[in-house]
Amino acid sequence: MINAEPKLRPCPQIVSSLEKISEGKDTNGIFMMYVKRHIEKCSHCAEALDALTCYQDAVKQAYKETIEQGEKPFTDQDLSNLLDSISKPA
Numbered sequence: 001m002i003n004a005e006p007k008l009r010p011c012p013q014i015v016s017s018l019e020k021i022s023e024g025k026d027t028n029g030i031f032m033m034y035v036k037r038h039i040e041k042c043s044h045c046a047e048a049l050d051a052l053t054c055y056q057d058a059v060k061q062a063y064k065e066t067i068e069q070g071e072k073p074f075t076d077q078d079l080s081n082l083l084d085s086i087s088k089p090a
């Protein structure tokens with residue numbers, strides 16, 4: 001039997017930092033250095049960052065295509081809410 005897709009379980013204290021990294025935001029600073037080192041050692045967080053990055057790429061691609069087709073895209077706030085909802089532990 002094939003297992004269901006494993007649930008992502010990034011460490012709660014660095015979830016918001018994972019988002020910033022996946023969004024390509026400013027990742028300087030001592031806490032971010034700590035976060036990056038943590039990701040190298042923590043498979044949960046590394047997987048979560050991978051998933052977030054893939055997800056962001058897919059969303060950006062969809063957003064771009066929507067604009068190219070002349071449709072009204074969703075707002076940055078919608079996007080932010082969506083990302084919040086997927087990055088919070090169930």
Ligand SMILES: [Zn+2]
Pocket residue numbers: 010011038042043044045
């Ligand atoms: Zn972790």
